[in-house]
Amino acid sequence: MKLDDLKTGKSIVLQGLIRRFGERVVLDALDLHIPQGQFLAIVGRSGCGKSTLLRLLAGLDQADGGLLQQPDGQSVRVMFQEARLLPWKSVLDNVALGLPASRRGEAEQALAEVGLADRAQEWPARLSGGQRQRVALARALVHQPSLLLLDEPLGALDALTRLEMQGLIERLWQQHACTTVLVTHDVSEAVTLADRVVLLEEGRVALDLPVDLPRSRDPADSRFVALEQHILQRVLQGPSFNTPLINETPLASLHFSQLHWAL
Amino acid sequence: MSRSHALAQGLWQRLLPWLVPILLLLFWQQASVAGWLNHRVLPAPTEVLVAFWQLLSSGDLFRHLAVSFARVASGFVIGAGLGLAFGLLAGVSRLGEALFDTTLQMLRNIPPLAILPLVILWFGIDESAKVFLVAFGVLFPVYLNTYHGIRSLDPQLLEMARSYGLSGNALFRQVVLPGALPSILVGIRYALGIAWIILIVAETLSATSGIGYLASNAREFLQTDIVVLSILLYAALGKVVDVAARALEKRWLRWHPSYFKAA
Numbered sequence: 001m002k003l004d005d006l007k008t009g010k011s012i013v014l015q016g017l018i019r020r021f022g023e024r025v026v027l028d029a030l031d032l033h034i035p036q037g038q039f040l041a042i043v044g045r046s047g048c049g050k051s052t053l054l055r056l057l058a059g060l061d062q063a064d065g066g067l068l069q070q071p072d073g074q075s076v077r078v079m080f081q082e083a084r085l086l087p088w089k090s091v092l093d094n095v096a097l098g099l100p101a102s103r104r105g106e107a108e109q110a111l112a113e114v115g116l117a118d119r120a121q122e123w124p125a126r127l128s129g130g131q132r133q134r135v136a137l138a139r140a141l142v143h144q145p146s147l148l149l150l151d152e153p154l155g156a157l158d159a160l161t162r163l164e165m166q167g168l169i170e171r172l173w174q175q176h177a178c179t180t181v182l183v184t185h186d187v188s189e190a191v192t193l194a195d196r197v198v199l200l201e202e203g204r205v206a207l208d209l210p211v212d213l214p215r216s217r218d219p220a221d222s223r224f225v226a227l228e229q230h231i232l233q234r235v236l237q238g239p240s241f242n243t244p245l246i247n248e249t250p251l252a253s254l255h256f257s258q259l260h261w262a263l
Numbered sequence: 264m265s266r267s268h269a270l271a272q273g274l275w276q277r278l279l280p281w282l283v284p285i286l287l288l289l290f291w292q293q294a295s296v297a298g299w300l301n302h303r304v305l306p307a308p309t310e311v312l313v314a315f316w317q318l319l320s321s322g323d324l325f326r327h328l329a330v331s332f333a334r335v336a337s338g339f340v341i342g343a344g345l346g347l348a349f350g351l352l353a354g355v356s357r358l359g360e361a362l363f364d365t366t367l368q369m370l371r372n373i374p375p376l377a378i379l380p381l382v383i384l385w386f387g388i389d390e391s392a393k394v395f396l397v398a399f400g401v402l403f404p405v406y407l408n409t410y411h412g413i414r415s416l417d418p419q420l421l422e423m424a425r426s427y428g429l430s431g432n433a434l435f436r437q438v439v440l441p442g443a444l445p446s447i448l449v450g451i452r453y454a455l456g457i458a459w460i461i462l463i464v465a466e467t468l469s470a471t472s473g474i475g476y477l478a479s480n481a482r483e484f485l486q487t488d489i490v491v492l493s494i495l496l497y498a499a500l501g502k503v504v505d506v507a508a509r510a511l512e513k514r515w516l517r518w519h520p521s522y523f524k525a526a
Contacts, residue, residue: 058426060422080423086437087518088441088444089441089518097424098424098427098429098433125520
């Protein structure tokens with residue numbers, strides 16, 4: 001945990017946050033406190049409100065009630081599930097989007113950080129899905145955001161590229177030290193990357209767990225597996241059962257690593 | 264043996280599509296020479312060639328060509344310019360759409376040649392009559408495709424660009440215009456075809472110069488060779504303009520996968 005956590009006004013505070021779409025309440029008086037520099041993962045079934053929460057944090061959407069307090073002068077950058085590169089701009093120009101011409105050098109540097117310096121002049125349509133997401137990551141980081149929002153950015157990638165990207169995101173997060181919120185439906189990914197995992201259910205926080213494992217984490221580590229299973233069971237249990245968790249299932253008998261793709 | 268055989272095969276493959284036109288031409292020539300075809304119905308290809316040479320050396324051909332080309336060019340620039348302007352306006356602003364779209368959609372249903380009598384009453388057989396007709400015919404396809412191109416922009420890209428700080432002029436130049444360009448260019452190519460059709464009719468009915476005049480004048484004197492030559496000139500001009508439009512597409516849409524060279 002970082003010292004900055006204790007300083008007031010530097011963290012993001014959500015109090016009683018409400019967002020409705022017509023009759024449907026997507027965020028139902030949500031309370032959440034995100035300390036500066038934390039890597040927070042938000043998991044949950046589809047429709048639980050996790051993407052809505054991200055869009056509120058990004059300022060792409062407005063809440064219907066409650067408080068959303070963000071630090072002054074906070075710069076936010078979003079990485080979406082789709083890379084959303086402009087197809088008519090070269091890879092480098094995409095990274096430099098919104099940057100003044102004088103900071104073009106930084107765009108080249110950011111591209112080098114994600115290992116794509118040699119593709120700078122290529123058209124985005126020439127890149128693979130994983131490469132496009134790396135360009136999108138470089139584009140987000142070149143602005144040195146104080147808050148980085150990742151909206152299931154690896155959801156459309158194949159398993160190997162996913163692992164590679166997770167490593168890259170972790171490394172760059174450690175370098176840039178920005179507050180990061182990752183929305184994902186992959187519990188294993190959340191446990192791999194985050195300092196803290198929050199499970200959203202029907203627009204409320206259903207589970208809030210710190211991940212106190214040393215980086216970089218090994219998904220085969222027994223504590224990793226236990227934590228992953230704990231979260232998964234809670235996810236699968238669903239909101240209708242409020243009975244306490246029966247958590248003493250033998251590890252080997254259940255293959256949750258296969259289950260998490262289906263969520 | 265096999266190599267020369269393959270070469271001959273390739274040559275044959277290339278020549279094959281031209282076989283029928285060449286045979287037709289030969290048959291046509293033979294029919295004229297043998298007297299099966301009345302010269303007033305169709306002159307021999309050689310006679311058309313002679314007429315071509317005569318008009319070329321007298322300078323008349325170039326004069327008429329230049330006049331027709333200037334009419335298409337000025338009518339096209341005016342019509343496409345207006346179509347583009349209205350299309351951008353209606354595409355970008357709700358107010359612009361509300362003000363102009365209904366009007367333009369109504370006018371669009373008038374065939375340009377239907378207003379020919381009115382145009383002759385207004386402008387006589389002056390230059391402005393032809394230019395007006397061409398502009399009128401060109402305006403709508405360019406308007407529609409520009410408007411449609413902007414309206415069908417990917418909203419995800421727009422959202423991304425806005426969240427990366429682009430707005431106003433920068434958003435228009437970097438996202439809206441390049442995104443609508445493929446559709447705009449479709450409109451322009453379509454409009455070019457329409458421009459020639461309108462000009463042919465307008466020049467045939469009322470003109471004292473231009474290729475259409477050349478043809479209708481020749482008809483009065485039963486100079487079928489010149490009539491056929493005029494038809495061929497229109498075909499050639501249309502082709503030249505289309506090639507130019509394609510070259511523009513190739514250059515401006517080189518980011519588009521359908522313009523990538525087969526790798």
